[in-house]
Amino acid sequence: MTTFITFKSSIDKTPHYCDRKYGEAVADRFYYMKDWGFLRFVPFWSLLRGFVNSFSVPEDDVYLCNGVAELFPVYYKTKRSDIITLVKEQIFWDLPQMSENRRKFILKVLSINKGFITDTERLRAMIKKYCNIKVEVCSPFCAQPFLENRPQINAKSIVFVGAHSPNKGYGQLLEAFKIIKKTDTEWELYMIGSCAKNITEQIDGVHVLGYVRDIRPYMSKCSIYVHPAYFEPFGITVLEAMSGGVIPIVTKATGSSEVLEKNSLPFLIVEDNKPETLAQKIVEVYNYSTAKKKKISAKCKSIVKKGYLEEKGVKQFRRAFDIIMDN
Secondary structure (H helix, E strand, O other), X not given: OEXXXXXXXXXXXXXXXXXXXXXXXXXXEEEEOOOOHHHOOOOOHHHHHHHHHHOOOOOOOEEEEOOOHHHHHHHHOOOOOEEEEEEOOOHHHHHHHOOHHHXXXXXXXXXXXXXXEEOOHHHHHHHHHHOXXXXXXXXXXXXXXXXXXXXXXXXOEEEEEOOOOHHHOHHHHHHHXXXXXXXXXXXXXXXXXXXXXXXXXXXXXXXXXXXXXXXXXXXXXXXXXXXXXXXXOOOHHHHHHHHOOOEEEEEOOEOOXXXXXXXXXXXXXXXXXXXXXXXXXXXXXXXXXXXXXXXXXXXXXXXXXXXXXXXHHHHHHHHHHHHHHHO
């Protein structure tokens, strides 16, 4: 039997939709990590939480861990089973900045895996730099497709959706927006998600919305989606924007930039998230002819429809899982 080890979302008390579907595709049961988030400031909390959970994780032949944090309970169990971990966080990006002792411990924990499933070829290369373990790539699917959306393709409106983690780079987008507003005061920027917690400055034209139950109204009123990450394993919101025909601008360090590269849209990728770079690209894309923007918008929808919807995504995940188990 296979147990899928995961956390529940703080919003809807289930794993992310993609993760839940992956688990349902290959696992016989789910084990939900006990979190006690109010203790997260305790030193070595991730290790302690994993140790405590190790007593209640059921014994099984195979464990599918929905991230490195979910791997800790299995590490502490005496029985060694086949273990596959989903790597879709920034742990391998963080490794060079870790102390030597912490890095060695993390790599020791990771070494118990039979294989990894990750989001992008870039992440696969980062993993292989540290671990001589089988790695399969499975791009996330678009959990919320907005294929019926009709964006305002000529609107001077930008949208960003993301969490409050600094690696998202939303502060750089705010600075880029200031640059744009200096020469054109008509622009609007919608900031959605927990990033709102860290936005305290009041900027004319910036709408700090926080969590919203439905992002479709914002996808319909905007022409451009910007993902300005310093590092982002993938960025499913980029796919969601593309499914709605909103033109994406993403940094090279955003995993979903590989989707744009594979589909002949590399001109929507910026090398870095410097405010000047972002501002220049936003204005450049806005100044495309209406016909060109409509063509890009339609192509974005087509890319998601053909390659990044649930049925195909789950099938690719099951194949990646089977390849590792048969290795």
